[in-house]
Amino acid sequence: MTRTHAIVIGASLGGLCAAKVLSERFERVTLFERDDLPDGPANRAAVPQGRHVHLLMARGAKEFESLFPGLLEDMVAAGVPILENRPDCIHFGAAGHVLGTQHTLQDEFTAYVPSRPHLEWQIRRRVLELSNVTLVNDSVDEPVFDGQRVTGVTVGGTTVDADLVIDATGRGTRLPVWLEQWGFERPSEDTVEVGIGYATHQVRIPDGLFAEKVVVAGASREQPVGLGMLYYEDGNWGLTTFGIAKVPPPNDFAGMCALADEILPPHVAAALRLGEPIGEVAFHKYPTSRWRRYDKLDRFPEGILPFGDAVASFNPTFGQGMTMTSLQAGHLRRALDDPGESLAATFTKATKKTTWPVWTMNAVGDMVLHRAEGPMPWWYRPVGSLFDQFLGAAETDPVLAEWFLRRFSLLDNLYMVPSAKLVGRTVRHNMRLWAAEKKARGRRSRETVASAPATSA
Numbered sequence: 001m002t003r004t005h006a007i008v009i010g011a012s013l014g015g016l017c018a019a020k021v022l023s024e025r026f027e028r029v030t031l032f033e034r035d036d037l038p039d040g041p042a043n044r045a046a047v048p049q050g051r052h053v054h055l056l057m058a059r060g061a062k063e064f065e066s067l068f069p070g071l072l073e074d075m076v077a078a079g080v081p082i083l084e085n086r087p088d089c090i091h092f093g094a095a096g097h098v099l100g101t102q103h104t105l106q107d108e109f110t111a112y113v114p115s116r117p118h119l120e121w122q123i124r125r126r127v128l129e130l131s132n133v134t135l136v137n138d139s140v141d142e143p144v145f146d147g148q149r150v151t152g153v154t155v156g157g158t159t160v161d162a163d164l165v166i167d168a169t170g171r172g173t174r175l176p177v178w179l180e181q182w183g184f185e186r187p188s189e190d191t192v193e194v195g196i197g198y199a200t201h202q203v204r205i206p207d208g209l210f211a212e213k214v215v216v217a218g219a220s221r222e223q224p225v226g227l228g229m230l231y232y233e234d235g236n237w238g239l240t241t242f243g244i245a246k247v248p249p250p251n252d253f254a255g256m257c258a259l260a261d262e263i264l265p266p267h268v269a270a271a272l273r274l275g276e277p278i279g280e281v282a283f284h285k286y287p288t289s290r291w292r293r294y295d296k297l298d299r300f301p302e303g304i305l306p307f308g309d310a311v312a313s314f315n316p317t318f319g320q321g322m323t324m325t326s327l328q329a330g331h332l333r334r335a336l337d338d339p340g341e342s343l344a345a346t347f348t349k350a351t352k353k354t355t356w357p358v359w360t361m362n363a364v365g366d367m368v369l370h371r372a373e374g375p376m377p378w379w380y381r382p383v384g385s386l387f388d389q390f391l392g393a394a395e396t397d398p399v400l401a402e403w404f405l406r407r408f409s410l411l412d413n414l415y416m417v418p419s420a421k422l423v424g425r426t427v428r429h430n431m432r433l434w435a436a437e438k439k440a441r442g443r444r445s446r447e448t449v450a451s452a453p454a455t456s457a
Protein backbone atom coordinates (compact mmCIF):
# COMPACT_ATOMS: atom_id res chain seq x y z
CA MET A 1 0.00 0.00 0.00
CA THR A 2 1.30 3.43 -0.86
CA ARG A 3 0.99 5.93 1.95
CA THR A 4 0.10 9.17 0.23
CA HIS A 5 -3.37 9.99 1.51
CA ALA A 6 -5.50 8.63 4.35
CA ILE A 7 -9.10 9.59 5.08
CA VAL A 8 -10.80 9.43 8.46
CA ILE A 9 -14.61 9.60 8.58
CA GLY A 10 -15.70 11.20 11.86
CA ALA A 11 -13.67 13.69 13.92
CA SER A 12 -14.80 12.67 17.39
CA LEU A 13 -12.39 11.09 19.87
CA GLY A 14 -11.90 7.95 17.79
CA GLY A 15 -11.31 9.76 14.51
CA LEU A 16 -8.94 12.27 16.10
CA CYS A 17 -6.80 9.51 17.65
CA ALA A 18 -6.68 7.64 14.34
CA ALA A 19 -5.75 10.85 12.47
CA LYS A 20 -2.82 11.44 14.81
CA VAL A 21 -1.42 7.96 14.21
CA LEU A 22 -1.95 8.25 10.44
CA SER A 23 -0.32 11.69 10.29
CA GLU A 24 2.98 10.05 11.29
CA ARG A 25 2.73 7.39 8.58
CA PHE A 26 0.98 9.03 5.61
CA GLU A 27 1.93 12.12 3.62
CA ARG A 28 -1.44 13.69 4.30
CA VAL A 29 -4.61 12.93 6.22
CA THR A 30 -8.12 14.30 5.66
CA LEU A 31 -10.66 14.18 8.45
CA PHE A 32 -14.30 14.46 7.41
CA GLU A 33 -16.79 15.53 10.06
CA ARG A 34 -20.46 16.19 9.32
CA ASP A 35 -21.14 18.04 12.57
CA ASP A 36 -20.29 21.69 13.26
CA LEU A 37 -17.14 21.72 15.34
CA PRO A 38 -17.00 24.44 17.98
CA ASP A 39 -13.85 26.58 18.48
CA GLY A 40 -13.73 25.73 22.17
CA PRO A 41 -14.88 23.04 24.58
CA ALA A 42 -18.61 22.77 23.91
CA ASN A 43 -21.21 20.07 23.42
CA ARG A 44 -21.94 18.90 19.87
CA ALA A 45 -25.22 17.75 18.36
CA ALA A 46 -23.70 14.58 16.86
CA VAL A 47 -22.15 13.50 20.16
CA PRO A 48 -25.21 13.62 22.45
CA GLN A 49 -23.46 11.48 25.05
CA GLY A 50 -21.05 14.37 25.66
CA ARG A 51 -23.66 16.04 27.89
CA HIS A 52 -23.49 13.12 30.29
CA VAL A 53 -20.86 12.29 32.86
CA HIS A 54 -17.74 10.78 31.27
CA LEU A 55 -15.11 9.18 33.47
CA LEU A 56 -11.63 9.06 31.93
CA MET A 57 -9.90 5.93 33.19
CA ALA A 58 -6.32 6.31 34.43
CA ARG A 59 -5.18 4.01 31.60
CA GLY A 60 -6.95 6.20 29.04
CA ALA A 61 -5.23 9.30 30.41
CA LYS A 62 -1.85 7.55 30.02
CA GLU A 63 -2.61 6.42 26.47
CA PHE A 64 -3.90 9.84 25.38
CA GLU A 65 -0.81 11.46 26.89
CA SER A 66 1.51 9.15 24.98
CA LEU A 67 -0.38 10.01 21.78
CA PHE A 68 -0.51 13.73 22.52
CA PRO A 69 2.43 14.64 24.80
CA GLY A 70 1.65 17.57 27.10
CA LEU A 71 -2.12 16.96 26.98
CA LEU A 72 -2.52 16.22 30.70
CA GLU A 73 -0.47 19.22 31.78
CA ASP A 74 -2.54 21.48 29.52
CA MET A 75 -5.77 20.05 30.86
CA VAL A 76 -4.70 20.63 34.46
CA ALA A 77 -3.62 24.18 33.54
CA ALA A 78 -7.12 24.69 32.12
CA GLY A 79 -8.64 23.70 35.47
CA VAL A 80 -9.30 19.99 34.93
CA PRO A 81 -9.40 18.37 38.39
CA ILE A 82 -6.54 16.00 39.10
CA LEU A 83 -6.90 13.33 41.74
CA GLU A 84 -3.47 12.51 43.08
CA ASN A 85 -4.68 11.45 46.45
CA ARG A 86 -7.58 9.25 45.48
CA PRO A 87 -8.52 7.97 48.95
CA ASP A 88 -9.67 11.44 50.03
CA CYS A 89 -11.28 12.33 46.75
CA ILE A 90 -13.37 9.41 45.66
CA HIS A 91 -16.51 7.68 46.79
CA PHE A 92 -16.90 4.52 44.77
CA GLY A 93 -19.78 2.08 44.88
CA ALA A 94 -20.01 -0.90 42.51
CA ALA A 95 -22.79 -3.49 42.30
CA GLY A 96 -24.11 -2.62 45.75
CA HIS A 97 -20.71 -2.52 47.48
CA VAL A 98 -18.95 0.64 48.64
CA LEU A 99 -15.25 0.08 48.27
CA GLY A 100 -12.86 0.82 51.11
CA THR A 101 -11.28 3.72 49.26
CA GLN A 102 -10.83 5.77 52.42
CA HIS A 103 -7.69 3.77 53.20
CA THR A 104 -4.31 4.75 51.85
CA LEU A 105 -3.54 2.98 48.60
CA GLN A 106 -0.10 1.40 48.43
CA ASP A 107 0.46 2.29 44.83
CA GLU A 108 -1.54 5.42 44.18
CA PHE A 109 -2.33 6.51 40.69
CA THR A 110 -3.40 9.78 39.26
CA ALA A 111 -6.80 10.35 37.73
CA TYR A 112 -7.95 13.28 35.60
CA VAL A 113 -11.52 14.46 35.33
CA PRO A 114 -12.07 16.42 32.11
CA SER A 115 -15.60 16.80 30.77
CA ARG A 116 -16.17 14.99 27.46
CA PRO A 117 -16.32 18.26 25.42
CA HIS A 118 -13.14 19.55 27.08
CA LEU A 119 -11.15 16.38 26.38
CA GLU A 120 -12.30 16.28 22.76
CA TRP A 121 -11.45 19.96 22.26
CA GLN A 122 -7.94 19.57 23.78
CA ILE A 123 -7.29 16.65 21.45
CA ARG A 124 -8.91 18.30 18.42
CA ARG A 125 -6.82 21.43 18.66
CA ARG A 126 -3.65 19.32 18.80
CA VAL A 127 -4.68 17.33 15.73
CA LEU A 128 -5.60 20.46 13.79
CA GLU A 129 -2.14 21.89 14.50
CA LEU A 130 -0.56 18.99 12.56
CA SER A 131 0.66 20.39 9.26
CA ASN A 132 -0.40 17.37 7.17
CA VAL A 133 -3.92 16.99 8.61
CA THR A 134 -6.88 18.78 7.03
CA LEU A 135 -10.36 18.91 8.53
CA VAL A 136 -13.26 19.09 6.09
CA ASN A 137 -16.64 19.95 7.57
CA ASP A 138 -18.75 17.68 5.38
CA SER A 139 -20.59 14.40 5.50
CA VAL A 140 -19.14 11.36 3.73
CA ASP A 141 -21.75 9.56 1.58
CA GLU A 142 -19.95 6.24 1.43
CA PRO A 143 -16.59 4.62 0.72
CA VAL A 144 -15.69 3.73 -2.89
CA PHE A 145 -15.08 0.01 -3.53
CA ASP A 146 -13.52 -0.87 -6.89
CA GLY A 147 -14.31 -4.59 -6.73
CA GLN A 148 -10.94 -5.34 -5.08
CA ARG A 149 -10.40 -2.75 -2.38
CA VAL A 150 -11.62 0.56 -0.97
CA THR A 151 -10.02 3.39 -2.90
CA GLY A 152 -11.57 6.48 -1.30
CA VAL A 153 -14.91 8.01 -0.40
CA THR A 154 -17.63 10.08 -2.03
CA VAL A 155 -18.62 13.38 -0.50
CA GLY A 156 -21.61 15.18 -2.01
CA GLY A 157 -21.25 12.91 -5.04
CA THR A 158 -17.56 13.79 -5.60
CA THR A 159 -14.91 11.09 -5.24
CA VAL A 160 -11.90 11.69 -3.00
CA ASP A 161 -9.16 9.08 -3.47
CA ALA A 162 -7.29 7.57 -0.54
CA ASP A 163 -4.92 4.69 0.19
CA LEU A 164 -6.67 3.99 3.48
CA VAL A 165 -10.07 4.96 4.90
CA ILE A 166 -10.83 4.78 8.62
CA ASP A 167 -14.46 4.43 9.67
CA ALA A 168 -14.72 6.32 12.97
CA THR A 169 -18.41 7.14 12.62
CA GLY A 170 -19.37 5.74 16.02
CA ARG A 171 -22.11 3.30 17.04
CA GLY A 172 -24.25 4.18 14.04
CA THR A 173 -21.61 3.04 11.50
CA ARG A 174 -22.92 1.79 8.14
CA LEU A 175 -19.85 -0.33 7.42
CA PRO A 176 -21.72 -3.64 7.91
CA VAL A 177 -24.26 -2.54 5.26
CA TRP A 178 -21.52 -1.42 2.87
CA LEU A 179 -19.67 -4.72 3.31
CA GLU A 180 -22.81 -6.59 2.30
CA GLN A 181 -23.29 -4.33 -0.75
CA TRP A 182 -19.71 -5.09 -1.82
CA GLY A 183 -20.28 -8.86 -1.59
CA PHE A 184 -18.73 -9.51 1.83
CA GLU A 185 -20.40 -10.91 4.93
CA ARG A 186 -21.62 -8.59 7.64
CA PRO A 187 -19.76 -9.09 10.91
CA SER A 188 -21.64 -11.04 13.55
CA GLU A 189 -22.49 -9.01 16.62
CA ASP A 190 -22.08 -9.76 20.31
CA THR A 191 -24.72 -7.79 22.19
CA VAL A 192 -25.88 -7.30 25.75
CA GLU A 193 -29.33 -5.81 26.27
CA VAL A 194 -28.48 -3.45 29.10
CA GLY A 195 -31.51 -1.14 28.75
CA ILE A 196 -29.78 1.94 30.17
CA GLY A 197 -31.36 5.39 30.45
CA TYR A 198 -29.32 8.48 31.44
CA ALA A 199 -30.54 11.78 32.90
CA THR A 200 -27.99 14.53 33.55
CA HIS A 201 -28.03 17.95 35.16
CA GLN A 202 -25.18 20.40 35.57
CA VAL A 203 -25.15 21.64 39.16
CA ARG A 204 -23.23 24.39 40.95
CA ILE A 205 -22.51 23.37 44.54
CA PRO A 206 -20.98 25.87 47.00
CA ASP A 207 -17.23 25.17 47.46
CA GLY A 208 -15.79 23.43 50.47
CA LEU A 209 -18.81 21.36 51.50
CA PHE A 210 -17.10 18.00 50.83
CA ALA A 211 -13.71 16.70 49.68
CA GLU A 212 -14.75 14.13 47.09
CA LYS A 213 -14.25 15.07 43.45
CA VAL A 214 -15.58 11.81 42.02
CA VAL A 215 -18.71 10.24 43.41
CA VAL A 216 -19.92 7.02 41.83
CA ALA A 217 -22.71 4.82 43.12
CA GLY A 218 -23.13 2.06 40.55
CA ALA A 219 -26.38 0.17 40.10
CA SER A 220 -27.01 -3.36 41.32
CA ARG A 221 -29.70 -6.04 41.02
CA GLU A 222 -31.42 -4.72 44.12
CA GLN A 223 -30.88 -1.04 43.32
CA PRO A 224 -31.31 -0.66 39.54
CA VAL A 225 -30.72 3.09 39.56
CA GLY A 226 -27.25 4.57 40.00
CA LEU A 227 -25.62 7.98 40.15
CA GLY A 228 -22.34 9.61 39.16
CA MET A 229 -21.13 13.08 40.12
CA LEU A 230 -17.94 14.53 38.68
CA TYR A 231 -16.42 17.91 39.43
CA TYR A 232 -15.40 19.51 36.14
CA GLU A 233 -13.01 22.17 34.92
CA ASP A 234 -15.73 24.86 34.76
CA GLY A 235 -16.39 24.58 38.50
CA ASN A 236 -19.73 22.83 37.99
CA TRP A 237 -20.66 19.28 38.80
CA GLY A 238 -21.95 16.89 36.18
CA LEU A 239 -24.71 14.95 37.94
CA THR A 240 -25.83 11.88 36.01
CA THR A 241 -28.42 9.42 37.21
CA PHE A 242 -29.01 6.23 35.28
CA GLY A 243 -31.37 3.33 35.30
CA ILE A 244 -30.47 -0.16 34.12
CA ALA A 245 -32.67 -2.97 32.78
CA LYS A 246 -35.16 -0.37 31.46
CA VAL A 247 -35.77 1.17 34.89
CA PRO A 248 -36.05 4.92 34.23
CA PRO A 249 -33.76 7.32 36.13
CA PRO A 250 -35.25 10.34 37.95
CA ASN A 251 -36.18 13.04 35.47
CA ASP A 252 -35.72 16.20 37.54
CA PHE A 253 -33.36 17.68 40.12
CA ALA A 254 -35.70 16.94 43.04
CA GLY A 255 -35.81 13.26 42.02
CA MET A 256 -32.02 13.17 41.63
CA CYS A 257 -31.58 14.61 45.15
CA ALA A 258 -34.02 12.04 46.52
CA LEU A 259 -31.97 9.25 44.90
CA ALA A 260 -28.77 10.76 46.31
CA ASP A 261 -30.33 10.65 49.80
CA GLU A 262 -30.80 6.92 49.34
CA ILE A 263 -27.48 5.87 47.83
CA LEU A 264 -24.81 8.51 48.60
CA PRO A 265 -23.00 9.25 51.84
CA PRO A 266 -25.21 11.69 53.82
CA HIS A 267 -22.68 14.56 53.71
CA VAL A 268 -22.56 14.44 49.87
CA ALA A 269 -26.34 14.14 49.51
CA ALA A 270 -26.83 17.08 51.88
CA ALA A 271 -24.35 19.20 49.88
CA LEU A 272 -26.14 18.33 46.65
CA ARG A 273 -29.39 19.67 48.09
CA LEU A 274 -27.64 23.03 48.54
CA GLY A 275 -26.67 22.99 44.84
CA GLU A 276 -28.21 25.10 42.11
CA PRO A 277 -29.20 23.16 38.97
CA ILE A 278 -28.16 24.84 35.72
CA GLY A 279 -30.07 24.60 32.44
CA GLU A 280 -32.21 21.66 31.42
CA VAL A 281 -31.94 17.96 32.17
CA ALA A 282 -30.39 16.01 29.26
CA PHE A 283 -31.61 12.47 28.54
CA HIS A 284 -29.99 9.62 26.64
CA LYS A 285 -30.98 6.03 25.94
CA TYR A 286 -28.45 3.26 25.50
CA PRO A 287 -30.35 0.02 24.98
CA THR A 288 -27.57 -2.34 23.85
CA SER A 289 -23.83 -2.81 24.21
CA ARG A 290 -22.55 -3.95 20.84
CA TRP A 291 -19.31 -5.56 19.60
CA ARG A 292 -19.08 -6.01 15.85
CA ARG A 293 -16.87 -9.04 15.34
CA TYR A 294 -14.75 -7.94 12.37
CA ASP A 295 -12.02 -10.16 13.84
CA LYS A 296 -14.09 -13.25 12.94
CA LEU A 297 -14.56 -12.44 9.25
CA ASP A 298 -12.65 -14.61 6.77
CA ARG A 299 -12.80 -11.97 4.06
CA PHE A 300 -12.47 -8.22 4.53
CA PRO A 301 -11.62 -5.62 1.89
CA GLU A 302 -8.25 -3.91 1.99
CA GLY A 303 -8.22 -0.12 2.21
CA ILE A 304 -10.66 0.36 5.08
CA LEU A 305 -10.61 -0.19 8.87
CA PRO A 306 -13.33 0.22 11.52
CA PHE A 307 -12.27 2.21 14.59
CA GLY A 308 -13.54 3.26 18.05
CA ASP A 309 -17.21 2.82 18.91
CA ALA A 310 -17.78 1.63 15.33
CA VAL A 311 -16.17 -1.63 16.50
CA ALA A 312 -17.34 -1.89 20.10
CA SER A 313 -19.46 0.28 22.33
CA PHE A 314 -19.33 -0.66 25.98
CA ASN A 315 -21.89 -0.20 28.75
CA PRO A 316 -21.29 3.52 29.41
CA THR A 317 -21.90 3.24 33.15
CA PHE A 318 -18.52 1.44 33.39
CA GLY A 319 -16.76 4.47 31.85
CA GLN A 320 -14.46 2.57 29.46
CA GLY A 321 -15.30 3.65 25.89
CA MET A 322 -12.75 6.43 25.48
CA THR A 323 -9.99 4.35 27.04
CA MET A 324 -10.76 1.39 24.78
CA THR A 325 -10.57 3.76 21.81
CA SER A 326 -7.19 5.03 23.00
CA LEU A 327 -5.94 1.41 23.05
CA GLN A 328 -7.03 0.98 19.43
CA ALA A 329 -4.77 3.88 18.48
CA GLY A 330 -1.82 1.78 19.70
CA HIS A 331 -3.06 -1.20 17.69
CA LEU A 332 -3.35 0.96 14.57
CA ARG A 333 0.20 2.25 14.98
CA ARG A 334 1.64 -1.24 15.43
CA ALA A 335 -0.46 -2.70 12.60
CA LEU A 336 0.68 0.01 10.20
CA ASP A 337 4.30 -0.59 11.19
CA ASP A 338 3.97 -4.35 10.79
CA PRO A 339 0.81 -5.21 8.82
CA GLY A 340 1.71 -8.88 8.24
CA GLU A 341 -0.38 -10.46 5.49
CA SER A 342 -3.32 -8.12 5.93
CA LEU A 343 -3.52 -4.78 7.72
CA ALA A 344 -7.22 -5.33 8.48
CA ALA A 345 -6.67 -8.80 9.99
CA THR A 346 -3.69 -7.63 12.07
CA PHE A 347 -5.60 -4.60 13.37
CA THR A 348 -8.92 -6.31 14.10
CA LYS A 349 -7.22 -9.25 15.85
CA ALA A 350 -5.20 -6.90 18.07
CA THR A 351 -8.39 -4.99 18.88
CA LYS A 352 -10.10 -8.26 19.75
CA LYS A 353 -7.35 -9.10 22.25
CA THR A 354 -7.96 -5.95 24.27
CA THR A 355 -11.74 -5.89 23.78
CA TRP A 356 -12.42 -9.48 24.88
CA PRO A 357 -11.44 -9.30 28.58
CA VAL A 358 -13.20 -5.99 29.15
CA TRP A 359 -16.29 -6.91 27.15
CA THR A 360 -16.57 -10.28 28.89
CA MET A 361 -16.27 -8.94 32.41
CA ASN A 362 -18.83 -6.23 31.61
CA ALA A 363 -21.17 -8.89 30.24
CA VAL A 364 -20.78 -10.99 33.41
CA GLY A 365 -21.50 -7.91 35.54
CA ASP A 366 -24.45 -6.86 33.38
CA MET A 367 -26.07 -10.27 33.24
CA VAL A 368 -25.43 -11.48 36.78
CA LEU A 369 -25.22 -8.34 38.89
CA HIS A 370 -27.30 -5.90 36.80
CA ARG A 371 -30.27 -7.86 35.41
CA ALA A 372 -29.45 -7.41 31.72
CA GLU A 373 -31.57 -9.53 29.40
CA GLY A 374 -30.61 -12.38 27.08
CA PRO A 375 -28.94 -15.78 27.07
CA MET A 376 -25.61 -16.18 28.82
CA PRO A 377 -22.92 -18.87 28.99
CA TRP A 378 -23.29 -21.15 32.04
CA TRP A 379 -20.10 -19.89 33.65
CA TYR A 380 -21.24 -16.24 33.90
CA ARG A 381 -23.31 -16.91 37.03
CA PRO A 382 -20.57 -18.58 39.17
CA VAL A 383 -18.00 -16.00 38.05
CA GLY A 384 -20.43 -13.15 38.82
CA SER A 385 -21.21 -14.60 42.25
CA LEU A 386 -17.52 -14.98 43.06
CA PHE A 387 -17.00 -11.41 42.03
CA ASP A 388 -19.81 -10.31 44.28
CA GLN A 389 -17.95 -12.02 47.15
CA PHE A 390 -14.76 -10.27 46.13
CA LEU A 391 -16.43 -6.84 46.09
CA GLY A 392 -18.03 -7.61 49.45
CA ALA A 393 -14.59 -8.25 50.93
CA ALA A 394 -13.16 -5.17 49.17
CA GLU A 395 -15.56 -3.00 51.19
CA THR A 396 -13.32 -3.40 54.22
CA ASP A 397 -10.05 -4.76 52.81
CA PRO A 398 -8.05 -1.92 51.23
CA VAL A 399 -5.70 -4.33 49.41
CA LEU A 400 -8.63 -5.86 47.54
CA ALA A 401 -10.21 -2.44 46.98
CA GLU A 402 -6.95 -1.15 45.52
CA TRP A 403 -6.60 -4.15 43.23
CA PHE A 404 -10.17 -3.64 42.00
CA LEU A 405 -9.74 0.10 41.46
CA ARG A 406 -6.56 -0.40 39.44
CA ARG A 407 -8.11 -3.09 37.24
CA PHE A 408 -11.34 -1.12 36.91
CA SER A 409 -9.19 1.80 35.70
CA LEU A 410 -7.78 -0.67 33.14
CA LEU A 411 -4.27 -0.29 34.59
CA ASP A 412 -1.78 -3.19 35.00
CA ASN A 413 -3.86 -5.72 33.07
CA LEU A 414 -7.21 -5.74 31.28
CA TYR A 415 -8.25 -9.06 32.82
CA MET A 416 -10.36 -8.69 35.96
CA VAL A 417 -9.10 -12.03 37.30
CA PRO A 418 -7.70 -12.00 40.84
CA SER A 419 -4.70 -14.23 41.59
CA ALA A 420 -5.12 -17.35 43.75
CA LYS A 421 -3.49 -15.37 46.57
CA LEU A 422 -6.13 -12.64 46.32
CA VAL A 423 -8.93 -15.19 46.12
CA GLY A 424 -7.54 -16.81 49.31
CA ARG A 425 -7.38 -13.40 50.96
CA THR A 426 -11.01 -12.76 49.95
CA VAL A 427 -12.19 -16.06 51.41
CA ARG A 428 -10.28 -15.52 54.67
CA HIS A 429 -11.54 -11.95 54.96
CA ASN A 430 -15.17 -12.96 54.37
CA MET A 431 -14.85 -15.88 56.84
CA ARG A 432 -13.59 -13.46 59.50
CA LEU A 433 -16.46 -11.06 58.75
CA TRP A 434 -18.93 -13.94 58.85
CA ALA A 435 -17.54 -15.23 62.19
CA ALA A 436 -17.64 -11.72 63.70
CA GLU A 437 -21.22 -11.25 62.49
CA LYS A 438 -22.25 -14.62 63.92
CA LYS A 439 -20.70 -13.72 67.29
CA ALA A 440 -22.46 -10.33 67.30
CA ARG A 441 -25.77 -11.96 66.43
CA GLY A 442 -25.35 -14.44 69.31
CA ARG A 443 -24.54 -11.61 71.71
CA ARG A 444 -27.56 -9.62 70.53
CA SER A 445 -29.97 -12.53 70.99
CA ARG A 446 -28.53 -13.29 74.48
CA GLU A 447 -29.05 -9.64 75.41
CA THR A 448 -32.63 -9.76 74.10
CA VAL A 449 -33.37 -12.88 76.13
CA ALA A 450 -31.79 -11.36 79.27
CA SER A 451 -33.78 -8.11 78.93
CA ALA A 452 -37.13 -9.81 78.13
CA PRO A 453 -39.70 -9.65 81.01
CA ALA A 454 -40.12 -13.00 82.78
CA THR A 455 -43.44 -14.63 81.95
CA SER A 456 -45.42 -16.34 84.72
CA ALA A 457 -46.67 -19.89 84.22
Ligand SMILES: Cc1cc2nc3c(=O)[nH]c(=O)nc-3n(C[C@H](O)[C@H](O)[C@H](O)COP(=O)(O)OP(=O)(O)OC[C@H]3O[C@@H](n4cnc5c(N)ncnc54)[C@H](O)[C@@H]3O)c2cc1C
Nearest residue numbers: 010012014034046049054055140170308309316319321322
Ligand atom coordinates in the same frame (compact mmCIF):
# COMPACT_ATOMS: atom_id res chain seq x y z
C1 LIG B 1 -24.27 8.01 27.60
C2 LIG B 1 -22.82 7.66 27.36
C3 LIG B 1 -21.90 7.86 28.38
C4 LIG B 1 -20.57 7.50 28.17
N1 LIG B 1 -19.70 7.63 29.23
C5 LIG B 1 -18.41 7.29 29.04
C6 LIG B 1 -17.49 7.41 30.12
O1 LIG B 1 -17.83 7.73 31.26
N2 LIG B 1 -16.17 7.11 29.86
C7 LIG B 1 -15.76 6.69 28.63
O2 LIG B 1 -14.56 6.43 28.46
N3 LIG B 1 -16.61 6.57 27.59
C8 LIG B 1 -17.92 6.86 27.77
N4 LIG B 1 -18.78 6.74 26.70
C9 LIG B 1 -18.26 6.29 25.39
C10 LIG B 1 -17.61 7.43 24.60
O3 LIG B 1 -18.50 8.52 24.48
C11 LIG B 1 -17.15 6.92 23.22
O4 LIG B 1 -16.40 5.75 23.40
C12 LIG B 1 -16.29 7.95 22.50
O5 LIG B 1 -17.10 9.05 22.16
C13 LIG B 1 -15.57 7.47 21.23
O6 LIG B 1 -16.45 7.44 20.20
P1 LIG B 1 -16.11 7.53 18.64
O7 LIG B 1 -15.21 8.64 18.29
O8 LIG B 1 -15.75 6.18 18.21
O9 LIG B 1 -17.60 7.85 18.12
P2 LIG B 1 -18.52 9.11 18.35
O10 LIG B 1 -18.10 9.91 19.53
O11 LIG B 1 -19.91 8.60 18.34
O12 LIG B 1 -18.28 10.00 17.07
C14 LIG B 1 -18.63 9.67 15.75
C15 LIG B 1 -18.38 10.90 14.89
O13 LIG B 1 -18.53 10.53 13.52
C16 LIG B 1 -19.21 11.59 12.85
N5 LIG B 1 -19.84 11.04 11.65
C17 LIG B 1 -20.74 10.03 11.60
N6 LIG B 1 -21.06 9.76 10.33
C18 LIG B 1 -20.36 10.62 9.55
C19 LIG B 1 -20.25 10.82 8.15
N7 LIG B 1 -20.94 10.06 7.29
N8 LIG B 1 -19.42 11.78 7.69
C20 LIG B 1 -18.71 12.56 8.56
N9 LIG B 1 -18.77 12.40 9.90
C21 LIG B 1 -19.57 11.44 10.39
C22 LIG B 1 -20.21 12.09 13.90
O14 LIG B 1 -20.70 13.37 13.60
C23 LIG B 1 -19.34 12.05 15.17
O15 LIG B 1 -18.63 13.24 15.36
C24 LIG B 1 -20.14 7.02 26.90
C25 LIG B 1 -21.07 6.83 25.88
C26 LIG B 1 -22.40 7.12 26.13
C27 LIG B 1 -23.41 6.84 25.03
